Every structure is written in structure tokens, then in C-alpha cells.
Amino acid sequence: EDFKAVNPRIIYCSGSGYGEEGPYVERPGQDMLIQGLAGLIANTGRGDQAPVPAGAGLADQIGAMNMVYGILSALYYREKTGKGQKIEVNLLAGLLAHLNQEYVAVLNLGEDFVRPNSGIGHPGMQAPFGIYETKDGGYVSIAMSPFKTLYEVLEAPQLAVYDDLKTLFDKRDEVFEKVNAETKKFATQDLLARLLKADIWCAEVKDIRRAAEDPQVTHMGMITSYEHPRGGKVRVVAPAVKMSETPATIERPAPLVGQHGREILAEFGLSKEEIAALEASGDMTVDAA
Incomplete structure (x- = not known):
């Protein structure tokens, strides 16, 4: 707002791990931690082993792309109106939006994903970077962290x-294997509390159903819904880029087959009579409900 008062054409882009507000705002926004919270890790790796993070910084890359298209959209808006605006982008929202297909399937079909018995790990990081088991069957991701602090938290001086x-x-x-043997001595929430208190970079690994109910996801309003003319209420991931002057919304569902056929043919210059003839011949399908 201070910049805007000086020059209303200013475009200001804010990038963060979890957004500017909410329960996780002070946590480190590291790529693997975001993958775990968003549900990507739970979908990756061998089905008969612990889940693994993707072998690339997907949350970071998607976040960067979101910043670019947010800025480009704001530039276009300024070209048309003369007004700048603030753009908010964060890694968690970006990865949630990237996983929209998976979220739609889980939230609307009532079935969870099951990982096949094949998977890969991350090739370029030293320990303790990885996904660790807990006493109650959960998993916690631990990113780049001082190893001494970690083994002290785990009470494992050996x-x-x-x-x-x-x-x-x-x-x-x-x-x-050594660290995993120690983390399995703690329940998930107990381990997380200990690690977070010691400033260890960590996050719980959640599946999509639990990630959709995460307090940070809820705070950001990242799960929204719309009414489909046949399917009823459909829950989806909201747009990841938040824009102060031109907020993105999901206004309508994907069109039905042939729903806009008449409009499109009319734009190409066909008369009402010609369009009606196509319908009558069966060469054109119209579905408006």
C-alpha cells in the first residue's frame, strides 16, 4: 500500500512457502516439506516401501512459474487500466493447484490412490534428507538440517x-536406516513437535485427503467447489495465485459435450436454419443441461 500511494502503477509480487498469514507462516518453505504437506510424496515411490519425494524441486519450479504468469497478468491489466496491483504466490498453493487432478479424484470419487511397487529416491542429497517412519504408522519428511541437532532431538548420541x-x-x-530406527520410537505428532521446537526443517507427510483438511490449506481457502449440472457439487483446488485487483475464481464447470455448439457455429457465420439442419441430421450434438 505504501508503494501504491507513491505510484499506483507499481506491480509488487510476494513469494513465500505458505502465504503471508496462517498457522505455518513462520515455518521454512522448503521444497520437500511442501511436497509432503500437499500430498505429492504420499503418491510417490514403491507401494511396499516408504513414500519418497519427487527427484526434482517441483514446488520451487511451479512457484516460480506462478510468479511469472501472475506478473504477466498484472502487466496486461496495467496496460489496459493504468493500475498496478499486489500478487501473492506461495509454494504450497502452487503445488496444490498442480495436483488438482488428483485432488478432484480423491475428493469426489471417494477412493484414495495406492502407490504401485516401483519408485525412486532423491539422488543428490546427503543424510538426513528423507522420509522417516514414526511409531504410529505415519511419516515425517526431514530436509537439510544440522545432523547434531537431529540426533540430540532423537536422544541418539550414538x-x-x-x-x-x-x-x-x-x-x-x-x-x-539408523535415523529411521530412532524416529520409529516416537508418535508422529510428538516427533513433529520435538523437531519443530529445535528448528529442524520437517513436515508431516500427508495423503491428499488429509492435506485437503490441513489448517494452512484451509486458511488459504485452497479447496473450493462449484456446481456441475450433472455431477452436483464438485470440490477442486482453487487458483494458486492471489491477485488484489483481479482475483481468480472458478465461475463455471467444464462445458458438456456440444454445449456451446450453436454459439460456435453462429460465430462461423452459420444461420439458425443451417444449425438446426445439422442437429436434425445428427451431425452435431447439443447438450445444454
Whole structure:
């Protein structure tokens, strides 16, 4: 608002991990943590093993693309109106929107995804980067964190022998097994509380159904719905980019087959009589309900 008072044409873009407000606003917005919260990790990896994060920084990349098209949209709006605006982009909202197809399936069909027995891990990170099991059957993602702080939180001083970068990389599989044995001694929420208190970069790994009910997701209003003429209420992920002057909304469902056929043919210059003849011949399908 201060910039706007000086120059109303200013375009200001804000990028963050979880948005500018909400219960997670002070947490580190790291790519793997976002993948876990959004539901991507729970969908990735071998079905007979722990879920794994994607082998690329998808949340980071999608967030960057959202910033670009948000800024471009704002530039177009300014060209037409002379007004700038504020753009808000965050990693969690961006990945939720990217997973919209999966969310629509889970939230509307009543079936959860089951991972097949094939998967990959992340090739370029040293321990403790990874997904760890908990006592009550949950999973917690731990990103780049001081290893000493981690083994102190886990009350596992025997892990100190691994505490140098070369060892953490060269023996990362061995370290993972050792750390995983310790995390399984704690219930999910207890482990999260301990890690967060120690400023360890971590997040709970949630499936899509639980991620849709996450307090940060709810606070951002990222699950919305619309009425479909045949399917009734359909729940979907809301647009990820929040714009102060031109907020994006989902105003109508995807059209039915042939729903706009008459309008399109009329735009091409066909008369009402010609369109009616096409309908009568069966060469054109019209569905307006």
C-alpha cells in the first residue's frame, strides 16, 4: 500500500512457502516439506516401501512459474487500466493447484490412490534428507538440517559418528536406516513437535485427503467447489495465485459435450436454419443441461 500511494502503477509480487498469514507462516518453505504437506510424496515411490519425494524441486519450479504468469497478468491489466496491483504466490498453493487432478479424484470419487511397487529416491542429497517412519504408522519428511541437532532431538548420541558431510553423503543409506530406527520410537505428532521446537526443517507427510483438511490449506481457502449440472457439487483446488485487483475464481464447470455448439457455429457465420439442419441430421450434438 505504501508503494501504491507513491505510484499506483507499481506491480509488487510476494513469494513465500505458505502465504503471508496462517498457522505455518513462520515455518521454512522448503521444497520437500511442501511436497509432503500437499500430498505429492504420499503418491510417490514403491507401494511396499516408504513414500519418497519427487527427484526434482517441483514446488520451487511451479512457484516460480506462478510468479511469472501472475506478473504477466498484472502487466496486461496495467496496460489496459493504468493500475498496478499486489500478487501473492506461495509454494504450497502452487503445488496444490498442480495436483488438482488428483485432488478432484480423491475428493469426489471417494477412493484414495495406492502407490504401485516401483519408485525412486532423491539422488543428490546427503543424510538426513528423507522420509522417516514414526511409531504410529505415519511419516515425517526431514530436509537439510544440522545432523547434531537431529540426533540430540532423537536422544541418539550414538549417531554422532556420522556427523560430517562426507560421511553423511557416502553412507547416506546406512545413516537413513539408523535415523529411521530412532524416529520409529516416537508418535508422529510428538516427533513433529520435538523437531519443530529445535528448528529442524520437517513436515508431516500427508495423503491428499488429509492435506485437503490441513489448517494452512484451509486458511488459504485452497479447496473450493462449484456446481456441475450433472455431477452436483464438485470440490477442486482453487487458483494458486492471489491477485488484489483481479482475483481468480472458478465461475463455471467444464462445458458438456456440444454445449456451446450453436454459439460456435453462429460465430462461423452459420444461420439458425443451417444449425438446426445439422442437429436434425445428427451431425452435431447439443447438450445444454
